[in-house]
Amino acid sequence: MKILDVGPGQIGNELALQAHGRGHTTSFFGRNDPKNTFRQRAEESDVVAITIPSEGGGDDEVFYALESLAAGKPVAIAAKCANAYQSEKIKPHLSQMGITTTAGGPSGMLNLILTPQLGLRKIVTIPNGTLCFMFSRTAEGVPWEQALEEATKEGLTEGGSGLEEVFRGETWDTILKTSGIGNLAGIFREPLIPDEFSTSILSKTEILRLLGAKKFRFIVRMVKQPRSKTYSCFPGFYVRKEGWDIIGEFAEPDQSEFLGNVPCGKQNTLITWNYAGRNQITGDGAGIKATASTLLGELEWLHANRKN
Known part of the structure; x- marks a missing residue:
């Protein structure tokens, strides 16, 4: 070939x-x-x-x-x-x-959502393997400087070498992925574009607090109806479009949404359908x-x- x-x-x-x-x-x-x-x-x-x-x-x-x-x-x-x-x-x-x-990535999530006849109702996903990797490593007791160095050496980061630069880059990476997921799933009459998102810029102090908590991940929720529960420590981004709430936030994974632990560096997704129950998928996503x-x-x- x-x-x-x-x-x-x-x-x-x-x-x-x-x-x-x-x-x-x-x-x-x-x-x-x-x-x-x-x-x-x-x-x-x-x-x-x-x-x-x-x-x-x-x-x-x-x-x-x-x-x-x-x-x-x-x-x-x-x-x-x-x-x-x-x-x-x-x-x-x-x-x-x-x-x-x-x-x-290899989880095949995008191929799965291209089935509009099943009635997509909710997506809960950890789509950014880089931040998942860094949170996992600091949870293991590795200093954040070492976790960042390892992520950079493995080619996981989206650009920049400083902690704040990496978090900004990976947040933007996640917004791009989230827009693509929503658009390819066909859940909006008009395409969702990254410019519509409201974002929060985290300071280095806030980032270190998150990493120090040793239990957070960057979780994206796309929900058909407004949610009633608040999960976030610090929000990452938000947009409401055509009856959907789309939230990217640093939060502790809810075990009712993610079955078992979220592995280091993995991308993990739970999809809920109107007509097909739930699908849990995971795969290597970063690097x-x-x-x-x-x-x-x-x-x-x-x-x-x-x-x-």
Whole structure:
């Protein structure tokens, strides 16, 4: 299988390494390469991976995705802005696209929510593996400085090296994922975009208090009706849209929502349906290796099941 990676960056390089180990070849298309040459490069490949950083309104992600499909090549996306800002352009092509890595990773959460006939009523999720990792490590007695260093070394952080920078970056990462989840689930008449969220900026003192409590996670709740219970120590973000409350908060996992402990660095989700009860799913969610591995799996599946 010949893979064309648009990026490439750390994820693209890791993807190439893993692909080589499975007998595939990878070539790269840089973000500064002329866009008018991309179609030909895509036509010369079997599949396309898009691993450019999530920034702006997702214009580049959507351009490369649609150009790949126009060239007759399936595509897998790692960047999150396309789902968050331009889901209406993505949704018609999901049968030829891999989007798993944009939220939930190997848990397959996004594939599960693409079933509107089941009547989605509530999602409770820990979608950010980086913050879950840091909270888990400090709960084990590791100093926060060491937990941050480990997260950075493993390629888990979204940019920046300071504690406040990391928390801001991961909060924004979670907002992008949350928007994408809501949009792909089709629960809103109009797309939910990240700019609609009200956010709280935590000081270093507040962050250290959270880490010192040794029991919190960054939990996102998307609830069809207003909630009656207050969970948060410090809220992260909030938006109300079309009868849904969407809350991102630092809170202690409720055992009625998360069955058992939330493992270190894992993404954990409980989905409640009107017609199908509840589904509990978990999976690796953070880091370069987990992302590249999921991308490669999607590319192999798309290639094997390609529609002629």
